[in-house]
Amino acid sequence: MKFFSQNISKRFDRNQICSLSGTGKLFPREPVKNCTAVVSIALILLASFGLASCQKVINIDLNNASPQLVVEANISNLPGPYFIKLSKTVSFSGITEIPAVKGAIVEISDSSGNKETLTELMNGFYRTRTLRGIPGHKYTLTIKTDGQTYESVSRMPYPVGNLTLGIKREVDYGHLPGGGAGDQPMRYVVNYEINDPGEYKNYYRFIVYFKNGIFNSHRAFDDQFHNGKIIADEFELHDTLNFNPGDTVMVELQNIGSGAYNFFRTLREGAGGMSFLSASPSNPISNISDDGLGYFNVCSVTDRMLIIPEK
Template sequence: MKTLVWTLVLGVIALYSCQKVIDIELNPSSPRYVVTGNITDQPGPYEIKITSSINFDQDNNFPAVSGAKVCITDQNVGLTDTLTEVAPGRHRTYFLEGIPGHTYKLVVMVGNEIFSSVSTMPLPIALDSVYTKPAAFGDGTDIVAIYGDPVGRGNFYHLVLTVQNRPSREIYLHNDKINNGARVSHVLNNDVDIRKGDVVTVDLQCIDAAVYDFYYTLDQALKQNSAVISNPKTNILGGAMGYFCAHTIRTRSFVFK
């Protein structure tokens, strides 16, 4: 019988509600800290979450890690915000602003361990329009997002689709390695049942390369069908899992008819 070793990142469970039924022997692994958080160009406060990882055979209640010291510095202006722990494992900014083009450094101290990450917020890209079309396969409905990639390579995108507060479990990513400077028609194949009268919302997030790699490897891990599934590539230094992301958001919503 094969052995499965898979330490799940909090964001996988919380955001995508992935549950797998696997009838195999499970081999425990050592828990690790999980750090997740975002800074956006929308008004704050922003939040950093710190939990402890669990083994695959445990339930989805990730233990919160209390008592950490969390700071975020806007490296463009040298301003540091010491976050307040508003609930176990949940730390909130006080005055920090998310500004496109600025670089932010996160430092988390848990006991004698120090974790850090740096993320630069790209300039925003307009989400020009969204519309629906019949799904290429099956009887469902696909969403199409239209946006223009600017000239100059190195642009990375993460799109989030929500229908009536039901987020799609799909991970939608795009980069400009092939169609640099082109107008993009991004088809969001989805697993959400879209019904007449539903409010459909699409968020276009401009992210940096390291965060793109996190989402890309997360997507590959979720689709992987093997005995050993690797964790996503983190941009957190010091031994923790998770991600820290400074990104812009442009949103469009419509009622499905």
């Protein structure tokens, strides 16, 4: 019984249930886990009659896969240095000690003939020295380790010319208590307008920084149905308990490549794979060659500071 009670409150936390809150962006931005919620209620009820439904930790043989390289590489049109992190996949038993990849030869070259070998730091990090990202240039990342060579190529998109951003505090209709009495829950919503350039296919991703840390990232999206038009939409900020009026948040719009887009788009779905409702979980789609995992994100950045509005 205990499991189900815990489970149900978890299932109904604000992120999961119905992002159908009243903001105009009514469609849940990720697949709604409504069914999870429903199953939970159904289960709790049946379980209360079913006597001793249970959850237990079991051992199953998962015949471990051989270790694979994991790449997290970001370069942008902002001044460097840029950092690249290399690690490996582990079996479940090794999860507490993810091995850093040491002694790899990491190179980034661009389409105008510049080439740089990155300097190795601690814990699998590698750093550029002189490289500066320029929109329109094509970048090639080459990693040599354990006798294998991995590669990823991406052109840096041009930054978006016109970006309008706003932040507002509003009643969270999606989470009103049943009777509507008591304190109304509030939420913060960032609304945006992007003037999408028509000549290229564009892929976007928002990152929100608060007090110098990455604090929210909104799912990646593209201009498939809005090419050359204005893309206007909004997204909700989560975990905003520490917000005070007058604080600033920095919202960064990344114009990313198609490879990175596919990675970030599929990261959320497959990530964790904790949801039993997904019948066929899979890895986020990587843009690294030779079965390398992770991403090489070559992006151009447009950012804006926003001030948290009064209550």
